[in-house]
Amino acid sequence: MMSKNDIHPDSKLSEILINYPYVILLLEHFDISLPVQDLSIAQICKQHNINEALFVAFTNLYCNKQSIPSLNLTSDDAITITRFLAASHRYYSEQIYPEIMQLIEQMSQQNNHREMKLVSVFFADYFKEVTAHLDYENQIFHPYVECLVERDKGIISQEIHINYSVSQYKDHHDDIEIKLTDLKNLLIKYLPSRDDRLIRRKLLFLLSEVEFDLNIHSKIEELILIPLAIQLENKFKAART
């Protein structure tokens, strides 16, 4: 039986947002702006041309509901997903990571313990790793998925051979959340403090926000996009043989 808290196409987005404010990140990644009036998920999806089932599945993830139902997705959905992921990449690299970096700088000025200098270096290095990771997806994996889609829709020739495969991406796909958790632990348990309560709290909130989003991001990649891309790859292989 469907409970009151279940999310379905008739659910009002405003009600979901009141209870789960992080859903605003999902809206931003879909390029949907507030206010949402009293619109339901179905209405919003129609306006923005998004598959309802996909939207409901993503919303469930942002509402801490872990399981992903089996989705019957098409190549159009693959494009929706890569756009969603690309938008979240911009949120990481242009918004939240620079904001975190700025707070670490502030904290390092306020709290001039020598360890804070190390934290600045630690985060700057980590940001470089994240940037490399995101660049790889933006420049190689997402264009590859788009190519698969175009081939699937007959926009480009079935004969075109693409010298890449999802399995290569899977090998390359490393975990970028570890160092965020490390930093949270250092801030919560170990780094000595000096009049930095406010900055430290803001920093921890931002770290939790990006950690939350990254966690869902990886789930979408691993449990939705990769299987869909493999499905498209196999379709092509089957057509060739």
Add this chain to the structure above:
Amino acid sequence: MKQTHILILEDAPIVREGLKSLLDSMRNVHSVSIAGTFEELMHMLECKSFQMVLIGPHYLLIYQSQIQQLRSQHNSIKWIGVQYSLFSEDLLNKFDGVVDVFDDQEILSAKLNKWLEAASDEDSQNRESLSKREEDVLRLLALGKSNKEIADELTISINTVITHRKNISQKTGIKSVSGLTIYAVVQNLISLDNY
């Protein structure tokens, strides 16, 4: 063994130099530094981590609020009064311990060990007690050594190194080597000079 660094602020040259030479000759003391003024002491505490400050008790009267603040910032440092004239018991009770100008090397050494032990006990409780071996592994790891190099240096197998690393991460909640390096500095397992 944890490194022990001591800082002295004392006006009387004979007392100051005498203390330094007694401490320098002790096995478990790694370095003894001298601050010329209270300002210099504050600066030195910023730049390097010390486990103990030996200080003339009258400084506590002059710089009461600053010392209070320093103690809350560097809460693992033991503050020891150096006594050679009469000070009120109230004032001396504010220190973690007192060395007397009549203490000989044996007494001084016993007192010092007691204070340092107390400090390291508190530390290991805070640290969800990494074992001695885990600390050794962590120190080498933070210095940039590979699993193989650590295994060779401690004459243990690579598998044992990996097990230690797992336990270290589990206890601290920190998995990356760069995160663990910061942890090792915070816990004084390595100094920034090594890094």
